[in-house]
Amino acid sequence: MVHIFRGLACLALLLLIANGIWAWLSVDDVESTTSQLRTLQESRSKIKELRTTARTSQHSDGVVKLRTHEDNETQLVKHLDANLQRSSLQFLFLLATSLVAMLVNSITITYFIGTSRWCKEVVETYSLDTQLALQSATCKRQAFPWAMIGIATVLWLSAHGGAANPSVRLISAAPWGTSYAASAALCTVIMAFCFRKQTQYLAQNFRVIETILDDVQLVQNGQSPSTNAP
Numbered sequence: 001m002v003h004i005f006r007g008l009a010c011l012a013l014l015l016l017i018a019n020g021i022w023a024w025l026s027v028d029d030v031e032s033t034t035s036q037l038r039t040l041q042e043s044r045s046k047i048k049e050l051r052t053t054a055r056t057s058q059h060s061d062g063v064v065k066l067r068t069h070e071d072n073e074t075q076l077v078k079h080l081d082a083n084l085q086r087s088s089l090q091f092l093f094l095l096a097t098s099l100v101a102m103l104v105n106s107i108t109i110t111y112f113i114g115t116s117r118w119c120k121e122v123v124e125t126y127s128l129d130t131q132l133a134l135q136s137a138t139c140k141r142q143a144f145p146w147a148m149i150g151i152a153t154v155l156w157l158s159a160h161g162g163a164a165n166p167s168v169r170l171i172s173a174a175p176w177g178t179s180y181a182a183s184a185a186l187c188t189v190i191m192a193f194c195f196r197k198q199t200q201y202l203a204q205n206f207r208v209i210e211t212i213l214d215d216v217q218l219v220q221n222g223q224s225p226s227t228n229a230p
Contacts, residue, residue, distance in 0.1 A: 001111065002203050008104045009195035015097040016191055020184035022090055023161075026177070087166045094161040098154045101191060105150035108198045112140035115205060122212055126219050136208045143201035150194035157187045 119136035122128070164180030 012101040016188040023181040023184040098158045105147045108147040116140045139205040146197040
């Protein structure tokens with residue numbers, strides 16, 4: 001179990017690192033895209049004004065200006081469409097990364113809920129040293145906070161990523177670009193430490209389970225169980 005968790009944790013960290021790098025490389029894109037969105041809003045307001053003027057006036061200059069603004073709007077929409085597609089892809093990658101990281105943290109919670117109860121029942125059934133069950137429960141209590149911190153970190157990263165993504169919040173994303181990139185780096189460090197602590201307590205609990213299994217084997221063979229807890 002420890003090796004499986006370690007492998008999944010490494011995968012989650014690689015995804016988080018990739019997401020952080022992408023976030024830093026996209027800071028300028030966020031500012032550029034939000035700037036283009038403002039320009040598009042202004043252009044559409046001007047086009048609306050020129051159309052109103054063109055209906056009430058027969059001046060050719062107004063018609064020429066209208067067509068010029070419409071052509072500029074078409075070109076701007078094409079550029080924006082490409083930028084927003086990249087932003088959408090980045091946000092989907094963030095969601096996938098968050099789901100993987102959430103899954104890894106949830107594995108710790110699920111694992112300890114099952115094994116802690118199993119240790120208690122086996123110790124009671126075979127009259128083994130009660131310290132073994134207490135040690136398993138202690139590992140669970142120590143691991144849970146780190147799993148919950150990891151889950152909270154993932155939620156914070158996802159919310160911050162949505163706030164900084166122009167495909168999600170359009171112009172409102174402008175002030176969040178650099179802040180999100182810094183948060184992505186910080187969250188990766190926090191998650192690495194949380195995974196390290198969870199791996200430590202999973203390994204300790206695994207040693208407790210091995211001791212219980214060895215003692216159960218001794219009891220089944222008619223021998224006295226060991227009283228040495230790991």
